[in-house]
Amino acid sequence: MVNRIVVGAHYGLRDWLVQRATAVIMLAYTLALVLFLLVMPSGFAGWKALFACSWVRLLTQVTLLALLLHAWVGVRDIWMDYVKPVGVRLVLHVLTILWLVSCFIYSVKVVWGL
Secondary structure, eight states: OOOOOOOSTTTTHHHHHHHHHHHHHHHHHHHHHHHHHHHSOSSHHHHHHHHTSHHHHHHHHHHHHHHHHHHHHHHHHHHHHHOOSHHHHHHHHHHHHHHHHHHHHHHHHHHHTO
16 A cells, blocks of 8 residues: 655646636636627627627637636635535535536526526
């Protein structure tokens, strides 16, 4: 049986990179949306024209997925740091995953109009 070391300087590197990459995706999308808001015609017609493009819908969905991944890493770290009973922590992890997956499914419905 091999003993696995679960602590160390490299253990959280993947999570750190996920947090930074998703933050960059969300920042880029937000800046692009602000720029569009400055030049778009006001009202519903402008929004309808923007989201008529499939690539805008795709970028929106990718950004929402990045937001959900970002939230997962952050909330999971909170549960791991502050909830000590393993059973309670497992239940919280499962509930968090179910919530985030349901948010993703709903976001697909909203963005793509399914």
